[in-house]
Amino acid sequence: MARVRGLWDRYRSASPVTIALLALVLGLVVGAVIIIATTPEILNAWRGAFHSWGAPGHALKVTFDNVGAAYRSIVTGSIVDPPQFWHSVTTGRGWTASLTPLSETLTYAIPLVIASIAVGITFQTGLFNIGANGQAILGGVAGVAVATLVHLPMVLHLPLTLLAGIAGGVVGGAIPGLLKAYTGAHEVIVTLMFNYVASYFMLFCLLSTPLQLPNQTNAISRTMPGGTQLAPLFGTASGLRVNYGIVVALAVTVFAIWLLDRSSIGFEFRVTGANPHAARASGINARRTLVTSFLISGGLAGLAGVTWVAGTTHYIDQNFLQGSAGIGFTAITVSLLGRNRPIGIVWGSLLFAALEVGGSNMQANTGIPYDLATVIQSAIVIFVATPVLVKEIFRLRTLRAESIKVATAGWGS
Amino acid sequence: MRLELRGITKKFGSLTANDRIDLVVEPGQIHCLLGENGAGKSTLMNVLFGLLQADEGEILIDGEPVRLANSGDAVRRGIGMVHQHFMLVPVFSVAENVVLGFEPTRSLDRLDYARAREDIRSVSREFGLEVDPDVTVESLPIGLQQRVEIIKALGHDAQLLILDEPTAVLTPQEADALMAIMRSLTATGKSILFISHKLKEVRHVSDVITVIRAGRVIGTVPPTASENELAAMMVGREVSLVVDKTAAAPREPVLEVRDLVVRDDRGLAVVDGVSLAVRAGEIVALAGVQGNGQTELVEAITGLRHVESGSVLLGGRDVTNRSPREILDAGLGHIPEDRQRDGAVLSMSVADNLVLNTPRRAPFARHGTRNLRAVRDNAETQVESFDVRTSSVDAPLSSLSGGNQQKVIVARELSRPLEALVASQPTRGLDVGSIEYVHREIVRVRDEGHAVLIVSSELDEVMALGDRVAVMFQGRITGVVDPSTSREDVGLLMTGSTPAESR
Numbered sequence: 001m002a003r004v005r006g007l008w009d010r011y012r013s014a015s016p017v018t019i020a021l022l023a024l025v026l027g028l029v030v031g032a033v034i035i036i037a038t039t040p041e042i043l044n045a046w047r048g049a050f051h052s053w054g055a056p057g058h059a060l061k062v063t064f065d066n067v068g069a070a071y072r073s074i075v076t077g078s079i080v081d082p083p084q085f086w087h088s089v090t091t092g093r094g095w096t097a098s099l100t101p102l103s104e105t106l107t108y109a110i111p112l113v114i115a116s117i118a119v120g121i122t123f124q125t126g127l128f129n130i131g132a133n134g135q136a137i138l139g140g141v142a143g144v145a146v147a148t149l150v151h152l153p154m155v156l157h158l159p160l161t162l163l164a165g166i167a168g169g170v171v172g173g174a175i176p177g178l179l180k181a182y183t184g185a186h187e188v189i190v191t192l193m194f195n196y197v198a199s200y201f202m203l204f205c206l207l208s209t210p211l212q213l214p215n216q217t218n219a220i221s222r223t224m225p226g227g228t229q230l231a232p233l234f235g236t237a238s239g240l241r242v243n244y245g246i247v248v249a250l251a252v253t254v255f256a257i258w259l260l261d262r263s264s265i266g267f268e269f270r271v272t273g274a275n276p277h278a279a280r281a282s283g284i285n286a287r288r289t290l291v292t293s294f295l296i297s298g299g300l301a302g303l304a305g306v307t308w309v310a311g312t313t314h315y316i317d318q319n320f321l322q323g324s325a326g327i328g329f330t331a332i333t334v335s336l337l338g339r340n341r342p343i344g345i346v347w348g349s350l351l352f353a354a355l356e357v358g359g360s361n362m363q364a365n366t367g368i369p370y371d372l373a374t375v376i377q378s379a380i381v382i383f384v385a386t387p388v389l390v391k392e393i394f395r396l397r398t399l400r401a402e403s404i405k406v407a408t409a410g411w412g413s
Numbered sequence: 414m415r416l417e418l419r420g421i422t423k424k425f426g427s428l429t430a431n432d433r434i435d436l437v438v439e440p441g442q443i444h445c446l447l448g449e450n451g452a453g454k455s456t457l458m459n460v461l462f463g464l465l466q467a468d469e470g471e472i473l474i475d476g477e478p479v480r481l482a483n484s485g486d487a488v489r490r491g492i493g494m495v496h497q498h499f500m501l502v503p504v505f506s507v508a509e510n511v512v513l514g515f516e517p518t519r520s521l522d523r524l525d526y527a528r529a530r531e532d533i534r535s536v537s538r539e540f541g542l543e544v545d546p547d548v549t550v551e552s553l554p555i556g557l558q559q560r561v562e563i564i565k566a567l568g569h570d571a572q573l574l575i576l577d578e579p580t581a582v583l584t585p586q587e588a589d590a591l592m593a594i595m596r597s598l599t600a601t602g603k604s605i606l607f608i609s610h611k612l613k614e615v616r617h618v619s620d621v622i623t624v625i626r627a628g629r630v631i632g633t634v635p636p637t638a639s640e641n642e643l644a645a646m647m648v649g650r651e652v653s654l655v656v657d658k659t660a661a662a663p664r665e666p667v668l669e670v671r672d673l674v675v676r677d678d679r680g681l682a683v684v685d686g687v688s689l690a691v692r693a694g695e696i697v698a699l700a701g702v703q704g705n706g707q708t709e710l711v712e713a714i715t716g717l718r719h720v721e722s723g724s725v726l727l728g729g730r731d732v733t734n735r736s737p738r739e740i741l742d743a744g745l746g747h748i749p750e751d752r753q754r755d756g757a758v759l760s761m762s763v764a765d766n767l768v769l770n771t772p773r774r775a776p777f778a779r780h781g782t783r784n785l786r787a788v789r790d791n792a793e794t795q796v797e798s799f800d801v802r803t804s805s806v807d808a809p810l811s812s813l814s815g816g817n818q819q820k821v822i823v824a825r826e827l828s829r830p831l832e833a834l835v836a837s838q839p840t841r842g843l844d845v846g847s848i849e850y851v852h853r854e855i856v857r858v859r860d861e862g863h864a865v866l867i868v869s870s871e872l873d874e875v876m877a878l879g880d881r882v883a884v885m886f887q888g889r890i891t892g893v894v895d896p897s898t899s900r901e902d903v904g905l906l907m908t909g910s911t912p913a914e915s916r
């Protein structure tokens with residue numbers, strides 16, 4: 001009994017984890033409302049409900065069926081489809097189909113974890129890196145260039161490809177970092193615009209001689225040789241795309257935990273982010289901290305880009321990280337969702353990846369547009385960013401001061 | 414308004430900040446709350462102002478129990494509060510700040526500034542709170558910013574005003590002006606709950622004094638009680654209110670400034686040719702009315718402000734215009750004037766704040782990796798020896814009372830290997846017991862053979878602590894005198910005139 005009470009108290013005292021989970025619930029509620037408001041079948045059922053006795057039951061059933069089907073297909077499309085899975089267990093066949101949802105979610109989560117950690121590091125320093133997408137693009141281009149234009153044995157070639165990706169991102173991070181440190185140019189403007197520079201630079205490369213696939217007029221690169229690819233975890237024959245990029249993502253997570261929680265430079269990042277005046281008075285070199293933070297962030301964003309290419313497509317074309325595939329932008333929201341901390345970011349990435357992958361499945365199965373997944377993602381972030389709202393809705397006790405700061409940590413200029 | 418608190422209890426986790434507190438404030442009364450750092454004064458005031466909810470107990474206004482769910486409720490019930498740390502928007506004008514949150518509007522939601530200005534003028538006139546409604550708050554000296562806070566607090570016809578350590582940041586002159594204002598407020602029947610650690614002014618202005626220790630009411634006494642009695646009630650032991658120290662044995666100069674010229678943000682030479690040498694084994698106290706260049710002088714010494722001309726020497730090394738890092742590493746300890754701005758990171762733990770400027774130094778880090786165990790051990794030791802009241806060394810600094818935050822900073826600076834120590838207002842906001850302790854520590858630093866420069870607007874502190882007293886006026890040192898010099902003469906130097914005897 002005392003245990004239950006303890007749990008209840010913990011729930012009521014609104015820890016950041018509670019807030020995140022409740023935000024997920026609220027996000028799903030928002031999604032359900034939108035499904036209801038946009039599905040003619042449900043609306044018609046309710047219209048009928050007011051004309052004939054007993055029909056509200058029917059309308060309710062139609063509502064639950066539709067919303068349920070939508071959310072079920074998100075889950076079955078991103079994690080596991082129980083009947084299919086059971087079929088595999090009993091017959092030993094169809095494992096590819098059973099594991100594809102999870103594999104796809106992980107595949108998509110890999111670069112997202114890396115890019116979100118990149119963004120989170122600048123947030124912790126009190127800086128905004130809106131340019132992670134551009135940095136990831138540069139990383140991808142640099143990686144593909146080294147992979148396709150240099151000839152080396154694999155033991156050297158793959159590491160060098162990944163390093164090239166980091167280097168590409170570092171260049172992308174250095175520009176806003178140095179500009180801010182030495183001219184005061186606001187990093188939000190610089191990084192935001194830099195995304196366009198990176199996109200068009202990529203197009204330029206894809207249409208120019210060394211990188212473009214020979215005898216092509218389209219913007220498409222050569223394909224990375226096998227030795228530079230991040231191979232599928234279970235072999236090419238498995239048909240599952242989840243690849244050794246997962247090792248890279250884990251390594252980045254461990255690095256980020258060390259950097260932010262255990263390293264001296266990370267301590268200086270956090271002091272600078274939380275109180276720049278005290279940082280200065282404590283002898284922390286503001287310029288060096290700012291530039292270092294941007295270099296590390298850019299480098300990781302670049303690594304996210306190269307990990308994505310090397311693990312999945314193995315070439316890039318003009319759609320690389322464009323539009324809804326722009327993980328560098330999704331990373332900003334994921335970082336916020338994960339409170340700019342590595343472990344939180346890993347969970348946030350898995351959730352977003354699942355919604356992304358499951359959303360496509362939902363569209364295929366129920367005809368509800370994939371964009372609903374994006375709406376749910378956005379709603380979750382809005383709720384996480386306004387813990388006061390969540391608290392009011394669920395009548396939680398006064399938030400700890402710490403959790404109120406979630407939204408604002410790292411938002412200083 | 415008659416206010417009564419009955420059995421107020423407020424807990425933070427396992428810590429009981431207020432323990433069944435009973436308190437009565439009669440109309441027209443100035444009621445002072447006295448208590449150690451962390452005794453629970455601010456917590457009680459926050460409960461009264463609706464910012465915190467009591468776990469037990471009730472609040473009665475004119476005999477009627479009320480529920481104050483938020484500060485809006487408190488304001489509607491006629492309670493106004495001026496917080497320990499100001500809550501103004503620096504870039505807004507006085508008028509905008511005063512109406513913030515309760516904006517008077519005309520049709521179509523347009524702000525009615527004319528009315529706001531008129532309201533401010535009438536409050537100003539009635540209580541002698543002169544301030545121009547149209548200037549921006551950041552351009553005002555602290556004393557006037559506080560008036561803005563008071564006007565804001567009075568704005569909604571408050572009958573009870575809560576002043577949480579209003580005099581901690583004021584010059585003695587400003588504090589006197591505040592006392593006069595408080596008197597004029599109570600003359601119209603308003604009551605005031607007043608918190609201060611300065612026993613002199615507490616005895617001077619209060620009608621009743623309630624002493625709190627560890628969240629409990631220890632007793633209620635008339636202002637005729639002696640300072641020693643009050644101090645003993647607060648701390649629970651005898652406290653020495655004078656600094657006991659032996660004569661200084663000064664040796665070679667360690668911290669020296671020569672012909673220093675420093676400009677402020679507007680480009681005025683606020684330090685205008687200052688030369689001063691602090692020798693090993695002595696305490697030089699820098700006196701002066703706030704705003705005569707002391708702040709900028711300290712900033713120049715610590716590397717936080719550009720030196721226009723002249724030089725700063727530390728241990729014989731020229732550190733003029735060096736980075737704060739180099740100056741810290743050269744052995745300068747610095748207790749900054751604005752602790753929350755420059756001295757601490759409120760969102761970080763006590764332990765982290767205790768290594769804020771030495772995170773890379775052994776044993777706190779090796780090869781760029783922090784040794785969190787060493788950081789913790791250090792924190793345990795410091796918290797113990799400086800008697801910092803905190804639930805744990807992992808608690809964020811923001812959860813500590815104002816005085817305990819200051820103790821964390823003092824502990825950090827005094828526990829580092831030092832050549833010289835520069836301390837600005839080192840005991841601001843500390844209770845008498847802690848002041849005694851900090852003073853003793855500063856004397857210890859001196860006796861270990863270091864140079865100490867104290868900047869304080871408390872004449873008492875300056876005279877008690879200094880082995881020599883330097884007086885600053887309009888950017889220049891107008892005299893360096895012995896602490897036995899009469900207060901009148903030091904006062905004259907502070908206004909730029911030369912006392913008869915030293916002429």
Ligand SMILES: Nc1ncnc2c1ncn2[C@@H]1O[C@H](COP(=O)(O)OP(=O)(O)OP(=O)(O)O)[C@@H](O)[C@H]1O
Nearest residue numbers: 425430450451452453454455456812813814815816
């Ligand atoms: N939000 C909080 N969470 C946890 N503990 C808190 C919080 N606020 C205050 N405390 C604790 O409650 C106690 C009382 O704090 P309070 O600020 O009321 O002291 P105070 O009497 O105003 O002291 P001072 O004279 O230093 O301002 C302190 O031990 C403090 O650490």
Ligand SMILES: [Mg+2]
Nearest residue numbers: 455497814815
């Ligand atoms: Mg207080």
